[in-house]
Amino acid sequence: MRELAAELLRWHAANTVYALATIVGVSGSAPRPLGATMAVDEAGNVRGSLSGGCVEGAVYELCQEVLATGAPARRTFGFSADDAFAVGLTCGGELDVFVHRVTPESYPAIEAALDIEHAAAIVRDLDTGAITTLRSRVDMEAADGAGEIVGVAMDSAVVRVGWAMLESGGSGVRVVGCADRERTVFVDSFAPPPRMIVFGATDFAVALCRVGKLLGYRVTVCEARPAFADRARLPDADEVVRDWPHRYLARTPVDARTVLCVLTHDPKFDIPVLSTALRLPVAYVGAMGSRRADRERRAQLRAAGVTESELALLHSPIGLELGGQTPEETAVAIGAEIVAVRRGGSARPLSATERPIHPEDGPHAPRRLAAG
Structure with a gap:
């Protein structure tokens, strides 16, 4: 629902009454996850999506029904192999959708x-x-x-x-x-939002901030050099910090969703910050550099006391091999690698694999919980 925040807040400012449809259950392969939302106002305007198009028409009609009656509704949409014109998911999954009316009181x-x-x-x-x-x-x-x-x-x-x-x-x-x-x-x-911390305010960092925001991260850029730690150069960063990378990282809270991207490409910055980063419980640590620079950097990290098991966590040279050359193409390659690491993707073309496009976690059955 938070992906619709800007639109919903505009509707609230105008005292708009609308129906909110939410996926409350998923089984099999489905294009959107649990909690995905779609909103329809009384004028018929639509915001958000539940299936990428498969069931939107039927959900739209259900939203209009809820707007007219005020009564909430819950409906299941699944694949129908018998009726080609039936409303359902062509990917074979099943969505349990709940719709309720939102008024100013809500x-x-x-x-x-x-x-x-x-x-x-x-x-x-x-x-x-x-x-x-x-x-x-x-x-x-x-x-x-x-x-x-x-x-x-x-x-x-x-x-x-x-x-x-x-x-x-x-x-x-x-x-x-x-x-x-x-x-x-x-x-x-x-x-x-999970955090992306980018070390080094380079042209690659400018592009990576845009990709990080697209992926839903709260992006921080840390830069020790005053001339480069310029907020105006990094409009897509949520914050720009002027500090030595290792010193900033040592005092900054991180968690299992945090991704760290070292783009400084300078040993005096890289070695101290990576020595700290590779010992933290974060989702991803990547560092920019050529293959020669990577070999030298790994040797320096070993000399600094970083173990082989810790070095195995380092994604360097950073990013997937997409063949890109510009900062923007490099940023896409870095973002793609982060997604693959976090989601367990193979990073191979979908056309070359047989794995399900959407993970099949099985039915989300209601759990019964006793009072007390």
Whole structure:
């Protein structure tokens, strides 16, 4: 839903009533993940997508029905081998879609979930359409239940389940035993954007910032040289830090989603920062340079005490071999390698593989949770 933040906030500013369709269950191969959203306002304007075109027409009609009646609706869309004209996913998967109407009374809960400065979980009651958002600070210190609750009051058992899923980063349908009855809810957790830290404010960094933003990262550029640490040169960076790379990295929080790209191509910067980076629990560490520079750099890192197992984590020369030459083409190659590493991709052409295009995680069956 956060990918629609700008559009939804504009609708809120205009007091627009709209229907919000959300994927609450996925099985088999499907083009969009759990939590993907599509919004339709009363004038028929559409924002977002659930399937890349396969079922959008049917979901659009369902949204108009919900707008007219005010009653939430839940429907499953799957592949039909018997009827070529049936609405379904040609990729063979199955989507469970929930649609509810959003009015100005619901805006605070929606806006709390859209705020990227907070980790949040939006909880939808799949029977009534009621929504509430559980929100904590980026550092997750409030994820034990001490955070903010925005929206319709829900049973304390539902709230506890929501906090637990926010803390673990989980999303899905849950059946919760409450004081009066069982309630079926969909909890959609939103973590803060993952971080991309780029060391060296080069022309390649300028292009990589654009690719990083496209991939959903919060991008920081760290540059020790005052003449190059110029915010105006890096309009797509979220922040530009003037500091020595190893010193900045040593004091900066990172996690298992963080990617580190060393583009300085200078041993006095590269060796200290890579010696630190390769010992951190991050998703990716890459360094720019020729094959000769890479061999020399690895020798210097060994001399600095970096072990072979740590060196094995280094992606250098950085990026996939796409044959590009410009900074923009190089940035695409780096971004492609990051995606392949994070998602376990082969980095081979799809036409040369037989693997499923979309991972098949199996059905997301509701889990039953007792109150108390």
